[in-house]
Amino acid sequence: MTSEVKSVVCPICGCLCDDLEVTVENNEIVKMKNGCSVCEAKMVHGYKSEERILKPMIRKDGELVPVSMDEAVKKAAKILTDAKYPLLFGWSSSTSEAQRIGVELAEELGSALDNCCSVCHGPSVMATQEIGIPASTLGQIRHRADLIVYWACNPWTSHPRHLERYTSFTDGRFEKSEWKSYMQKMKGDASMKKVQAASKRIIGSTIPAMRPDACALNAPPQTMQKEGRKLIVVDVRKTMTADAADYFIQVQPNKDYEIIEALRCLVGDQELDVDTVGGVKVEYLKDVADAMVNCEFGVIFFGLGLTQSAGRFRNIENAIALTRDLNRKTKFVISPMRGHFNVTGANVVFAWSTGYPYALDFSQGYPQYNPGEFTTIDLLRRGDNDATLVISADPGAHFPKAAVQNMMKHPLITINPDMNAISRLGDVVFPTQWCGIECEGTAYRMDHVPIMLRKVVEPPKGILNDEELLKRILAEVRVIKGKNPDTETKAEVKERNKLAPRIEIKQRKKAKKVEVA
Amino acid sequence: MTELLIKNGFVFDPINKINGEKMDIAIKDGKIVHKVSGKAQVVDASGLTVMPGGVDIHTHIAGGEVNTGRIIRPDDHVKDVERKTAMTRCGTGYSIPSTFTTGYRYSRMGYTTVMNPSMAPLEAKHTHEELNDIPLLDKATYPLIGDWWFVLENLAKGDIVECAKHVAWMLDITKGYAIKIVNPGGLESWGFGHNVHSIDDQVPNFCITPREIVTGLARVNALLNLPHSIHLHTNNLGLPGNYTTTLDTMKALESVPYNGKPVCHITHLQFASFAGDGWAHFQSASEEISSYINAHNHLTFDMGQVIFTDTTTMTADGPFEFSLYELGGHNKWVNSDVETETSGGIIPFHYKKNSPVNALQWSIGLELALLIKDPWKMFMTTDHPNGGPFFAYPRVLAWLYSKKAREATLKHCNKKAQKKSLLPTIDREMTLYEIAIMTRAGQAKALGLPNKGQLGVGADADVAIFNINPETMDIAQQFKAARKAFKHAAYTIKDGKVVVKDGEVVNNTTPGRTMWLDVQTKDPCVIDEEMRRKFKQYWTIEYDNYPVFDHYLRVPEKLTVKASV
Amino acid sequence: MIILISKRKFDVPVQAACISPDVFKGKTTAEIANMPVTEGNRNLKLGDLFEIQEDNLETPYITINGDAGKVKRIGSNMKTGEIVVNGDCGMHTGEKMAGGKITVNGNIGGWSGNDMKGGLIEVHGDAGDYLASPYRGTATGMKGGVIIVDGKVGSDSGCYLHGGVLKIKGGAGRFLGYHMSDGVILVDKEVDVRPGACMTGGKIVITGTVEEVMPSFTIDSVKPKVKIDDTTNVAGPFYVFLGDLAEHGTGKIFVNKACNPQMKFYEKYL
Numbered sequence A: 001m002t003s004e005v006k007s008v009v010c011p012i013c014g015c016l017c018d019d020l021e022v023t024v025e026n027n028e029i030v031k032m033k034n035g036c037s038v039c040e041a042k043m044v045h046g047y048k049s050e051e052r053i054l055k056p057m058i059r060k061d062g063e064l065v066p067v068s069m070d071e072a073v074k075k076a077a078k079i080l081t082d083a084k085y086p087l088l089f090g091w092s093s094s095t096s097e098a099q100r101i102g103v104e105l106a107e108e109l110g111s112a113l114d115n116c117c118s119v120c121h122g123p124s125v126m127a128t129q130e131i132g133i134p135a136s137t138l139g140q141i142r143h144r145a146d147l148i149v150y151w152a153c154n155p156w157t158s159h160p161r162h163l164e165r166y167t168s169f170t171d172g173r174f175e176k177s178e179w180k181s182y183m184q185k186m187k188g189d190a191s192m193k194k195v196q197a198a199s200k201r202i203i204g205s206t207i208p209a210m211r212p213d214a215c216a217l218n219a220p221p222q223t224m225q226k227e228g229r230k231l232i233v234v235d236v237r238k239t240m241t242a243d244a245a246d247y248f249i250q251v252q253p254n255k256d257y258e259i260i261e262a263l264r265c266l267v268g269d270q271e272l273d274v275d276t277v278g279g280v281k282v283e284y285l286k287d288v289a290d291a292m293v294n295c296e297f298g299v300i301f302f303g304l305g306l307t308q309s310a311g312r313f314r315n316i317e318n319a320i321a322l323t324r325d326l327n328r329k330t331k332f333v334i335s336p337m338r339g340h341f342n343v344t345g346a347n348v349v350f351a352w353s354t355g356y357p358y359a360l361d362f363s364q365g366y367p368q369y370n371p372g373e374f375t376t377i378d379l380l381r382r383g384d385n386d387a388t389l390v391i392s393a394d395p396g397a398h399f400p401k402a403a404v405q406n407m408m409k410h411p412l413i414t415i416n417p418d419m420n421a422i423s424r425l426g427d428v429v430f431p432t433q434w435c436g437i438e439c440e441g442t443a444y445r446m447d448h449v450p451i452m453l454r455k456v457v458e459p460p461k462g463i464l465n466d467e468e469l470l471k472r473i474l475a476e477v478r479v480i481k482g483k484n485p486d487t488e489t490k491a492e493v494k495e496r497n498k499l500a501p502r503i504e505i506k507q508r509k510k511a512k513k514v515e516v517a
Numbered sequence B: 001m002t003e004l005l006i007k008n009g010f011v012f013d014p015i016n017k018i019n020g021e022k023m024d025i026a027i028k029d030g031k032i033v034h035k036v037s038g039k040a041q042v043v044d045a046s047g048l049t050v051m052p053g054g055v056d057i058h059t060h061i062a063g064g065e066v067n068t069g070r071i072i073r074p075d076d077h078v079k080d081v082e083r084k085t086a087m088t089r090c091g092t093g094y095s096i097p098s099t100f101t102t103g104y105r106y107s108r109m110g111y112t113t114v115m116n117p118s119m120a121p122l123e124a125k126h127t128h129e130e131l132n133d134i135p136l137l138d139k140a141t142y143p144l145i146g147d148w149w150f151v152l153e154n155l156a157k158g159d160i161v162e163c164a165k166h167v168a169w170m171l172d173i174t175k176g177y178a179i180k181i182v183n184p185g186g187l188e189s190w191g192f193g194h195n196v197h198s199i200d201d202q203v204p205n206f207c208i209t210p211r212e213i214v215t216g217l218a219r220v221n222a223l224l225n226l227p228h229s230i231h232l233h234t235n236n237l238g239l240p241g242n243y244t245t246t247l248d249t250m251k252a253l254e255s256v257p258y259n260g261k262p263v264c265h266i267t268h269l270q271f272a273s274f275a276g277d278g279w280a281h282f283q284s285a286s287e288e289i290s291s292y293i294n295a296h297n298h299l300t301f302d303m304g305q306v307i308f309t310d311t312t313t314m315t316a317d318g319p320f321e322f323s324l325y326e327l328g329g330h331n332k333w334v335n336s337d338v339e340t341e342t343s344g345g346i347i348p349f350h351y352k353k354n355s356p357v358n359a360l361q362w363s364i365g366l367e368l369a370l371l372i373k374d375p376w377k378m379f380m381t382t383d384h385p386n387g388g389p390f391f392a393y394p395r396v397l398a399w400l401y402s403k404k405a406r407e408a409t410l411k412h413c414n415k416k417a418q419k420k421s422l423l424p425t426i427d428r429e430m431t432l433y434e435i436a437i438m439t440r441a442g443q444a445k446a447l448g449l450p451n452k453g454q455l456g457v458g459a460d461a462d463v464a465i466f467n468i469n470p471e472t473m474d475i476a477q478q479f480k481a482a483r484k485a486f487k488h489a490a491y492t493i494k495d496g497k498v499v500v501k502d503g504e505v506v507n508n509t510t511p512g513r514t515m516w517l518d519v520q521t522k523d524p525c526v527i528d529e530e531m532r533r534k535f536k537q538y539w540t541i542e543y544d545n546y547p548v549f550d551h552y553l554r555v556p557e558k559l560t561v562k563a564s565v
Numbered sequence C: 001m002i003i004l005i006s007k008r009k010f011d012v013p014v015q016a017a018c019i020s021p022d023v024f025k026g027k028t029t030a031e032i033a034n035m036p037v038t039e040g041n042r043n044l045k046l047g048d049l050f051e052i053q054e055d056n057l058e059t060p061y062i063t064i065n066g067d068a069g070k071v072k073r074i075g076s077n078m079k080t081g082e083i084v085v086n087g088d089c090g091m092h093t094g095e096k097m098a099g100g101k102i103t104v105n106g107n108i109g110g111w112s113g114n115d116m117k118g119g120l121i122e123v124h125g126d127a128g129d130y131l132a133s134p135y136r137g138t139a140t141g142m143k144g145g146v147i148i149v150d151g152k153v154g155s156d157s158g159c160y161l162h163g164g165v166l167k168i169k170g171g172a173g174r175f176l177g178y179h180m181s182d183g184v185i186l187v188d189k190e191v192d193v194r195p196g197a198c199m200t201g202g203k204i205v206i207t208g209t210v211e212e213v214m215p216s217f218t219i220d221s222v223k224p225k226v227k228i229d230d231t232t233n234v235a236g237p238f239y240v241f242l243g244d245l246a247e248h249g250t251g252k253i254f255v256n257k258a259c260n261p262q263m264k265f266y267e268k269y270l
Helices: A037-048 A069-082 A096-109 A122-131 A138-144 A179-203 A240-244 A256-267 A282-294 A313-327 A343-354 A376-382 A401-408 A421-425 A466-483 A490-498 A506-516 B064-072 B099-108 B121-132 B149-157 B160-173 B186-190 B210-224 B243-255 B286-295 B318-326 B356-371 B390-401 B403-410 B415-420 B432-447 B479-487 B529-538 C029-033 C261-269
Strands: A002-008 A020-025 A028-033 A057-060 A063-066 A086-090 A112-115 A134-136 A147-151 A230-235 A247-250 A297-302 A331-336 A387-391 A412-415 A428-430 A441-444 A450-453 B003-013 B018-028 B031-033 B041-044 B049-052 B054-056 B111-119 B138-143 B180-182 B230-233 B264-266 B299-302 B310-315 B334-337 B345-350 B463-466 B491-494 B497-501 B514-520 B556-562 C002-006 C036-039 C042-045 C050-054 C062-065 C082-086 C101-104 C120-123 C146-149 C162-168 C182-187 C203-206 C218-227 C233-243 C251-256
Touching (some): A020 A037, A028 A037, A057 A069, A069 A096, A069 A412, A069 A428, A096 A112, A096 A343, A096 A441, A112 A343, A112 A376, A122 A313, A122 B064, A134 A138, A138 A297, A138 A331, A147 A282, A230 A240, A230 A282, A247 A282, A256 A282, A313 A331, A343 A441, A343 B064, A343 B099, A343 B121, A412 A466, A441 B121, A450 B121, A490 C036, B018 B432, B064 B310, B099 B111, B099 B390, B099 B491, B099 B497, B121 B138, B149 B210, B180 B210, B210 B230, B210 B243, B286 B356, B299 B432, B310 B318, B356 B390, B356 B403, B356 B415, B390 B403, B390 B432, B390 B479, B403 B479, C218 C261
Parallel strands (some): A086 A112, A086 A387, A134 A331, A147 A230, A147 A297, A230 A247, A297 A331, A387 A412, B003 B041, B054 B111, B111 B138, B138 B514, B180 B230, B230 B264, B264 B299, B514 B556, C062 C082, C101 C120, C120 C146, C162 C182, C182 C203, C203 C251
Antiparallel strands (some): A002 A020, A020 A028, A057 A063, A057 A428, B003 B018, B049 B463, B310 B345, B334 B345, B463 B491, B491 B497, C036 C042, C233 C251
């Protein structure tokens, strides 16, 4: 029994490519079209992992033992309600529908709630809170952008179809694909290499390259003046994306902030006292600033190299300030290269139900937000929480040792489709379905465009999806809480409310003072 | 089968011409009926004012842009929190409340139906997901299609019928309710950082003018027989001297055939009624605008009143937000362009009494509302959150029904603005009947919602009861007491269930419905290979993944419309 | 007058905004014991967590002994009186403080002195990140008052500073005085990179070392000394940098000439 499913959405990275064509045979994906290599690795092979968890498990005497779903749900609910300050972390590879229930669960428990963005693009979110963000959807860039800057990211390997679908190598209404000129360049490079090899063989030395390497150690090449889309890459090392670029700027590690600051000065026609910034000559930066000012529509994409290097959200804040300054001269937008397919969705869902995108705390009965105080790693390092639920994430493999050690001091509940590092450490281990393969739901692309993930094959028998599972845990938590209702009187609640933040109506007093004066 | 009887209230139901009569309202199964059995639950409304549930024609409460506003403003949320109770979810305010809080706060003020006026079609799923999480209210949303490439191309060709088919298709797949147009032509120009400056400017790359877009879509609206008119945010909004553009737009719309039903709703009129040739010479144009409106009947309006507070401005008018940002004094600017459709911008904004411009804006909004004689034309809004958050409505009402309240605020305002303000010359004080028109009946009528905004038999049982006794309370004098009553409804009844009592939410099982239009054209827009190809060119998502699927609306209410094409 | 002794070591955060002389004033120990606090998500009373004693001394008004390292918001909104914490102290201490004094004989958590308007915080230890910085997304920080730290301070201290004085006797982390518009920051030891980034006004005085100043600062002059407040002057000589040019700012960074020979190349512009 073979069937073909069209317009399938890829549940891997923030690009959410939705033009996959998948062939299903006997409830198994056997072939696919249009996907990148990363996508194929998961959609055709990865999801059939031998490490798949097929039954809920509870740790008894140090060993994980399969149990019934009821028992596991009861145990999880007991752990969460017994804890004084549980933490719910993960969410970025889950559907928005599940994330909604997650917020409700956190609220019911009075727990901390955080998503994976606190270890990837949380700084980008914090930067927008300081300065805003001039952004656009990816299609706008496809139609209009004639200057594309990838800053501290390498989409060629991390988001393989990004260039092809949204930026340099795609045809838009007003700007055309640079694929042909790229192919010519590659051919040129290949023949140059042949010539070099031949000349080495014949005359024993190489002749100087016709085209200087497009690197910051050199001035920007002539191609910076060409018609059509231009691509600039800024990174600490020469990546595959940099190979495709018209100009590559190699910065010293942790010096991005200074370079952005210098560019801001140059865009604002200020003179600098220094000759080089972050390893790059100021005169070359001037050429880059000119290219930015003279484009019709420019875009900066930035990655984790900017969010997680020294300066963190201040780097992004400054990059956004640069983009804003450029908007006074032309049109410019900036966009984070979000990683997991629905990490943006987690921000979106948390924000509409609470006002805040991540790093949440419900311990006071209302939402509180403060990265650094309620972000998972900070919380774990300080050892503030006393139980953890991890859903669709693997902090076991990615978190600092101190954080994982503190997490292990207290009960741990995990919800993941396969036996990853964190599931191996769990006290209650739930199986779940692969979102976007075995269950449908909404995900948000890196530019906040919602797309519905499709269900392509049936999940293994008896395995619930994230949403159903969380609903059951929530129901069980409510049962336990119903038996121990909060006994505070109205007067006591009023007293407590007094200490909650209030709206300060300053305006009125000020106006009165003006009157008196 | 649930029955409810509201006894002995002073009923204000302008659609049925009931002006403060003492009468009973009977409710059965969520509808108003002639009478109920003796077993009905009784709500004693003696000494209280009974009105239809409030209707808000224009309030930004959900969607991509609103949510981005939420994300960038932790400083706004931290000062205003809602604690979780056994009945309600927790949340935060202030100017952009979280979804649950939005529902509760509207309901506490006696509102039962609200309209989300701007939704980028590409992000429609997001808007509907949020609307699902706004409890206790009926909702609908307007897709932004004034700068949609299909519309621009078809109108430039002069093909109104083809344009109408595309619009019908768009309303259907985005589950929308009305045609929203923002700064027509300006948003497309903003794609390359430009704007249009009059209704006859050419839109770059499209051979069309704003005049052609507005009148074209007004004709499309008529062809499709949509219940609401087109919903327009005019060009040059928020700029000094823009009232001439507004007058030009209103005159241009005279060319659209008028058969008793308004052809256009011009929203947040206050922001479109500025005179003067620069911020330093900022003036009110409320007299010019209102005298035109008093002489013509083809349009409806809402106020877009300004409140003196710290709020967040957000609109699809990207170029306007950037020009506002460039005035200085703002720490954040968001721009959010959406491919082939629209743009957007957000800026936190603090309206200050001591600012000559802000104070005069406050005055202009009220001047317009008071100078436009017919309350069926002009509705009360703050363009939440642009002029101020919606829960400041009771303050706006107080300024409308009490000269004393206006004077109390005006005397704290900037002296220059006080001199320019027309308010001291206006003595009009609105009655409860007029208030009921401006906040309920008129809005429901303009929206084409026959079952809302009235308490006649067959209407939806959405009722608001306020602690105002029209026999003993002179609202113009006791404006503070009346304001308090409007802030905390004595009862709000949604679909025949008491959801708010004494200003507190007492029911959490009413999610509210999402209304959408199923526009049936005789010869619907065909999605053939050519169309799919075009689709692939224009958007970055596939045609199959573009629609809002049925399950995105938790409680849908389909309103079927027969189009004449 | 009031002595609070923690009953045990707290393993989850405790929120105790009620610990403030203004709140305690005029209340009996029984009433104070009944003030609401939270431990994690549990709603408790102050008396559940602290033993409350009273003595006859006038000052300090409140003394906290034992474990307060996880107790947040001590002295928030405080206007008068004095609090002494013997030991470490949690986050948000002295938040929105308008007057009075808080002395911490230990380390202090992040966001202390956040949105401060007046008063004095003295820390005889280290301070966490975001000392005297505003809440996320707010563009005005500390407006007045004095904070003195004997040890070092974390990153992002004195952000959006709009008045008041920070005296740091140890080193300071990255982005000291980020976007400050007024006020003075004095650091005696090593300052990490990017001091004064995006500053538009005010003074940062570095008597210790700093690797470099931002490229967006320009050298103005060399000054022999600099005024900190009405009573204190610090002797130099100092290089004076103006910036941040990217923000068209007129803030000043004073860098000790003797300790920072790597900055000598700037002298060619003078």
